[in-house]
Amino acid sequence: xxxxxxxxxxxxxxxxxxxxxxxxxALAERLDTSDEWIRSRTGIRRRHVIAxxxxxxxxxxxxxxxxxxSAGADDADVVVVATSTPxxxxxxxxxxxxxxxxxTGVAAFDVAAVCTGxxxxxxxxxxxIASGFARTALVIGADTFSTILDPLDRTTRAIFGxxxxxxxxxxxxPTEPGALMGLRLGSDGTRSELIxxxxxxxxxxxxxxxxxxxxxxxxxxxxxxxAHAVRRxxxxxxxxxxxxxxxxxxIHRVVLHQANARILAAVAEQIDVxxxxxxxxxxxxxxxxxxxxxxxxxxxxxxxxxxPGQRIVLGGFGGGLTWGSVALVWPDVTxxxxxxxPVSPSPTDY
Ligand code: COA
Numbered sequence: 001x002x003x004x005x006x007x008x009x010x011x012x013x014x015x016x017x018x019x020x021x022x023x024x025x026a027l028a029e030r031l032d033t034s035d036e037w038i039r040s041r042t043g044i045r046r047r048h049v050i051a052x053x054x055x056x057x058x059x060x061x062x063x064x065x066x067x068x069x070s071a072g073a074d075d076a077d078v079v080v081v082a083t084s085t086p087x088x089x090x091x092x093x094x095x096x097x098x099x100x101x102x103x104t105g106v107a108a109f110d111v112a113a114v115c116t117g118x119x120x121x122x123x124x125x126x127x128x129i130a131s132g133f134a135r136t137a138l139v140i141g142a143d144t145f146s147t148i149l150d151p152l153d154r155t156t157r158a159i160f161g162x163x164x165x166x167x168x169x170x171x172x173x174p175t176e177p178g179a180l181m182g183l184r185l186g187s188d189g190t191r192s193e194l195i196x197x198x199x200x201x202x203x204x205x206x207x208x209x210x211x212x213x214x215x216x217x218x219x220x221x222x223x224x225x226x227a228h229a230v231r232r233x234x235x236x237x238x239x240x241x242x243x244x245x246x247x248x249x250x251i252h253r254v255v256l257h258q259a260n261a262r263i264l265a266a267v268a269e270q271i272d273v274x275x276x277x278x279x280x281x282x283x284x285x286x287x288x289x290x291x292x293x294x295x296x297x298x299x300x301x302x303x304x305x306x307x308p309g310q311r312i313v314l315g316g317f318g319g320g321l322t323w324g325s326v327a328l329v330w331p332d333v334t335x336x337x338x339x340x341x342p343v344s345p346s347p348t349d350y
Contacts, residue, residue: 007129066338119316
């Protein structure tokens, strides 16, 4: 997106998580796990889950509304929802989200790149703005993995949570704060089996019969995914920084997908940027998939960890495998991050 006189510029940030909070202790009452194991292996203390009957669009609308408010905008030319848990396999979730935000008639579509989904969506929407197709775009990352986890799988249940985050983009100059620069996206489909839901797509169709085994649930091979996540995010962030002319010492903040606190520490070491420069909210929300990057962006903005003028790199890694990163100088925006009061769900509701 650099090299022209027009760029996509971040002009608003918003995020939302559902009120139901599941602590490690609550999980340990139902699964063979412990608060100590989850905290020491992942950094996670709790996660939020959607209420029964809720869906991804509900979260996306809340986050989208907050990003519009943050930008002082009441419309957008394009609405992109990054998600791997759409309300239904068909149609996309974005048109419904757009309409519920009062944006019926605009271009609206989903992007599926699992935990890298938001970075991919930023790339697509940013490119539409840079090309002159659109003046503004609302880019939302939203996922409800609690709806596709195996209730008996302690590994995935400990990690994932539900949430949504969003960024509002407008057309601007490549040299102004907030302009997206040095975008890099990548994939390796030879390792798609490491993170997958086997059933429900064209490869393993719905038969109308009860689902075979646990094929409708999400599954992940944690250990190899960990290694790929560290290597791919470190390489991608380093390359993006180099492309925009930043040495490691020039980077003020690295805002990464929140998959595991140990992954953040390992990437910090590999790219030679202090771990304190990596904002994190994983203790409070877990891995929220496509919502993760905009959610930690919003939290870091509200906490003051991000301030105008800082040089930051955003990065993600996820199923596919997919990865990506983008650089920007943080603009003067006020993130809107207001949640409902937390509640404890009934054990049968998660
Ligand atoms: N509570 C207690 N024990 C658990 C557990 C839990 N919640 N989850 C796994 N274990 C057990 C395993 O069953 C295994 O037991 P075993 O040795 O008896 O077989 C042991 O802990 C070690 O399992 P392993 O998978 O090797 O643990 P790990 O240290 O790699 O941590 C993850 C597991 C999932 C936390 C870690 O691999 C991870 O974060 N992976 C990357 C996830 C990611 O990046 N996702 C991004 C894309 S979405």
